[in-house]
Amino acid sequence: MSRRRPGRDDSPDRLYTLTGGRSRAGSDAFDLVTLVVAESDPLPGMQSEHAAILRMCRYPTAVVEVAAALALPVSITRILLTDLHDTGRISARHPRPVYRLPDHDILEQVLVGLRNL
Numbered sequence: 001m002s003r004r005r006p007g008r009d010d011s012p013d014r015l016y017t018l019t020g021g022r023s024r025a026g027s028d029a030f031d032l033v034t035l036v037v038a039e040s041d042p043l044p045g046m047q048s049e050h051a052a053i054l055r056m057c058r059y060p061t062a063v064v065e066v067a068a069a070l071a072l073p074v075s076i077t078r079i080l081l082t083d084l085h086d087t088g089r090i091s092a093r094h095p096r097p098v099y100r101l102p103d104h105d106i107l108e109q110v111l112v113g114l115r116n117l
Contacts, residue, residue, distance in 0.1 A: 029085060030078045035060035035093040049080055050089075057090060 030036075037060050042051035049070060056069055067077035084090040 029092050030063050030081050031094075032062065032064045032074065033095055034063050035095065036063060036066060036081060037061075037091050037093060038089065039091055040089045047080075050084055053080060053084060054089060060093060 036053070036057045038054045038057040040054065042054045046054075049072070052070060053066055056066065063077060063081065064074065066081070067074045070077060072080075081090065081092075085092060
């Protein structure tokens with residue numbers, strides 16, 4: 001059983017209003033582990049979810065954490081993040097891979113060397 005914050009309403013009407021009727025983010029800049037960092041403070045009159053994102057992302061925060069804190073589906077959160085990204089209010093940082101595979105040319109040279117043995 002999931003716990004919801006009091007006062008939150010995930011009705012289709014509310015989600016439609018939050019996103020301005022959009023069902024997809026305009027870009028693929030945000031996956032679940034993308035780190036979001038606020039580049040500005042919230043402005044008076046800003047949509048409350050946008051302001052909440054800016055407050056919680058003062059330090060790098062993963063997209064999935066933002067969605068959980070807002071109690072919103074990730075798809076809706078990505079649309080809100082895209083809005084803020086397009087206006088320069090947040091930046092996206094993708095986690096660096098833990099390791100890198102060797103260059104293809106080096107692997108080819110090793111293979112040739114092994115064949116020459």
